[in-house]
Amino acid sequence: MASATLTKAKRSQRSNFGQDNLVGYLFIGPWLAAFFLFTLIPITVSLALSFTDYNILSNSGDFIGLDNFQRMFFEDRRYARSVNATLNYVVFAVPLKLVFALGVAMLLNTGRRGVSVYRAAFYAPSIVGGSIAVAVMWREIFGNDGLVNFTLGLLGIEGPNWLGRPETAIWTLIILAAWQFGSPMLIFLAGLKNIPRHLYESAEIDGANALQRFLRITLPMLTPIIFFNLIMQLISGFMVFTQAFIVTQGRPLDTTLFYALYVYRRAFELNEMGYASAMAWVMLMVIALLTALVFRSSSYWVHYESDEGPA
Amino acid sequence: MAVVDPPARSAGTRPSIPWHRQPAARSLFYHGLVALAALIMLYPILWLVGSSFKPPDEIWTNQTAILPIEPYPQNYPNGWAGFGGISFATFYRNSLFYATLGTLLSVSASAAVAYGFARVRFRGRRLWFAIMLLTLMLPTQVQIIPQYIVFKQLGWLNTFYPLLLPRIGGSAFFIFMIIQFIRSIPVDLDEAAMIDGANKIGIFLRVILPQLTPAIITAAIFSFYWTWDEFLVPLIYLNSPELYLVSLALRTFSDPSGQTDWGAIFAMSALSLLPVFVIFIAFQRYLVEGISTTGLKG
Numbered sequence: 019m020a021s022a023t024l025t026k027a028k029r030s031q032r033s034n035f036g037q038d039n040l041v042g043y044l045f046i047g048p049w050l051a052a053f054f055l056f057t058l059i060p061i062t063v064s065l066a067l068s069f070t071d072y073n074i075l076s077n078s079g080d081f082i083g084l085d086n087f088q089r090m091f092f093e094d095r096r097y098a099r100s101v102n103a104t105l106n107y108v109v110f111a112v113p114l115k116l117v118f119a120l121g122v123a124m125l126l127n128t129g130r131r132g133v134s135v136y137r138a139a140f141y142a143p144s145i146v147g148g149s150i151a152v153a154v155m156w157r158e159i160f161g162n163d164g165l166v167n168f169t170l171g172l173l174g175i176e177g178p179n180w181l182g183r184p185e186t187a188i189w190t191l192i193i194l195a196a197w198q199f200g201s202p203m204l205i206f207l208a209g210l211k212n213i214p215r216h217l218y219e220s221a222e223i224d225g226a227n228a229l230q231r232f233l234r235i236t237l238p239m240l241t242p243i244i245f246f247n248l249i250m251q252l253i254s255g256f257m258v259f260t261q262a263f264i265v266t267q268g269r270p271l272d273t274t275l276f277y278a279l280y281v282y283r284r285a286f287e288l289n290e291m292g293y294a295s296a297m298a299w300v301m302l303m304v305i306a307l308l309t310a311l312v313f314r315s316s317s318y319w320v321h322y323e324s325d326e327g328p329a
Numbered sequence: 330m331a332v333v334d335p336p337a338r339s340a341g342t343r344p345s346i347p348w349h350r351q352p353a354a355r356s357l358f359y360h361g362l363v364a365l366a367a368l369i370m371l372y373p374i375l376w377l378v379g380s381s382f383k384p385p386d387e388i389w390t391n392q393t394a395i396l397p398i399e400p401y402p403q404n405y406p407n408g409w410a411g412f413g414g415i416s417f418a419t420f421y422r423n424s425l426f427y428a429t430l431g432t433l434l435s436v437s438a439s440a441a442v443a444y445g446f447a448r449v450r451f452r453g454r455r456l457w458f459a460i461m462l463l464t465l466m467l468p469t470q471v472q473i474i475p476q477y478i479v480f481k482q483l484g485w486l487n488t489f490y491p492l493l494l495p496r497i498g499g500s501a502f503f504i505f506m507i508i509q510f511i512r513s514i515p516v517d518l519d520e521a522a523m524i525d526g527a528n529k530i531g532i533f534l535r536v537i538l539p540q541l542t543p544a545i546i547t548a549a550i551f552s553f554y555w556t557w558d559e560f561l562v563p564l565i566y567l568n569s570p571e572l573y574l575v576s577l578a579l580r581t582f583s584d585p586s587g588q589t590d591w592g593a594i595f596a597m598s599a600l601s602l603l604p605v606f607v608i609f610i611a612f613q614r615y616l617v618e619g620i621s622t623t624g625l626k627g
Contacts, residue, residue: 039452041529045445046457048438052498056476057464063475074478125363132360138613139367142374145609145616149558150579151598155377157583158591165376168392197370204617253466260560264580281470286565291474298470309466 061302068296075289086296097297099272100280106188107276108255111195116247119199123206124236137207144200152194153264157181160190160265184273187266191274194261202247209243210236241320249312256305277301374602381405381595388591401592405600408593412582415570417597420578424557427489427574431496432552436545439499443507444533448519464501469561477565491566492559503548510544511537547615550608557605575601 043050068086072079090097122140126133146152159165160180167177180186217235226234237244259278262268268275268283281301285294348354375395380388384401391398409417445451446458480491514537522536560576567573573581579601583594609616 038449038529042445042449042451042454045449045529045533046442049442049461049498049504050457052438052495053460053464056495056498057467057472060472060475061467063478064471067474074481122366125366128359130356130359134613136363136367137617138609139371141617142606142609143370145554145605146374146602148555149602149605150560150576151377151601152373154579154583154594154598155373157585158594159373163389165392168389172393197373257468257470263560278468278470282561285470285474286477291478295471295474298468298474301468302471305466305468 064295065299067292068299070292071290072292072295073289074285074291079292082292086293087300089293090296090300096272096275096280100275100277103188103273103275104256104258104277107192107195107258107274108252110189111192111258112248112251112255114192114196115199115251116202116244118196119202119247120206120240120244122199123203123210126203127207127210137204140203141200144198147194147198148260150260150264153261156190156194156261157265181266182270184271187270188274191258191261191265194265195255195258202251205243205247206240209240213239238321242322245312245316245320249309252308252312253305256301256308377595377602378599381592381599383592383595385590385592388595404590404592404596407590408582408597408600411578413570415573417575417578417600419571420573420575423572424575427492427563428553428556430489431493431556432549434493434496435500435552436503436548438497439503439548440507440538440541440545441533442499443504443511444537446504447508447511448516448532448537449529461501461504465505473562473565480566486566487569487572488566489572492562500552503552506548507541507544510541514540543615543618546612547618550612550616553608554605 067079069081069083070079071082071085126137126140143152161167162179162182164180166180170177178186180190213236217239218231221231221235257278258276259282262274262276262279263282266274268279277297278301281294281297284290284297372395379395379397381404382400382402383391383397383404384399387397387399387401411417411420446454446461476491476495480486483490485491518536519532522532527535558576559574560580563574563577564580567577570578570581579594579597582597
């Protein structure tokens, strides 16, 4: 009798292992507090502000309904140019980065000696790429008398004014982004290592060439990782700020006035915090929508191991 | 006579394989190609460091070379003097203070929160976890404007509070990374400690935390990098030059309308990358593992 209660108590203790609301909330408490104070409440306030013409300098604002959105979509020409610049950037920078990342990862996915040194070399630009130092250097490299034009000059070519021309300025930033393919490269490398070798061996016996092996084995097996990298790079691509702020300052003709930069200008240089909040909220919705779309589309092109199912 | 020659030379290797498919030739080709590509990748960084040692005239006349003809270390003291009577010593002190304290705050909070999510069952756990993951894709812009308004009302502009306070809850990225790590630690250890009478807090401090060292090192490195390079938030809150971080100072220092001493600009830019590179070289293994595992298990 006594032993039965004991085992029962023990079992219930076991099945209850870890069940403790108080302790749970004690541990996640700091995150929860920060989430409410610095994320949830600000986002809500931001939404409310987007229906006002709040100005931080005069510390006043009135409810103006949907005027901010009307202005954004129909009146503000700079807004349209800013959206255009951001899309131009994302459409080229993200795929370029991913292609480089995958290409180099495949190149490094061998058992050869020295691979870890190469891996470090290819990753190095990514750890410094977000810094002001690199942005300042980039501005100099592509300047009128900078390294690029100096080198072209040695070859007898007169280089364009990279940062001053609308067609070329954005490309200096796209190249800067593509140069930093380190993180997706490391993630691809880890993914390539997980593809079972026997798949390649049997394909080789069946006479598949390198291209066929890439298209039929490597790419399908990597789709979950391509999916992950695509989402991460899309989100960070839409939020790009520092590089445009330093290298091109949004110029010329707003061709590099990326969305985040324009929000910053409206909010912190022109003090129009109501309008800037409306812009930020549209950005949030677009990112959410795009992410949802990519997630939705994933069932058509992302291949998961049958026993695991979508993670 | 001449016919005997080639087979005799290749007697040591396998004669049926053409030369360009021999392992040695392929290896040479591989290393040549990859090393060249790696060098092109590193060239801008090496160029920056090299240019920081070039005398003023060489910066424009000897641009393509990495190494200066006549090394000119004077760029460093010139740059270090800073601007407006404030030297880079102040900016480095500010950056080190912020990066160290900021990292300490976000990593220690992240470890505790991660343990809560990974090992304690409580009501609402799944919901909060999902919300935490969602915050990963929130643009800063939707949070920063109301935060700024409130911090301004509190009179906290030109202080470090607006930069440090939001870190008390950890960072969603690190929390997620550490959760993945805790999940790989066998639950048996927790259970054994519990039978020995330890409570959850004791298990966290004595069983889990000691095993978390690799994950915590990885998180700390990333946090230090990101804090060191942080720009938008400091730009908004820190307006007086005595409080500038290195990133803000470099921006002002390199302002094209003011500064023309490119040697000094390059010197201070190169110097600002030094802490990042030292940590990178010392802890490369942790970084690679951190990115690979969180990326894959996501």
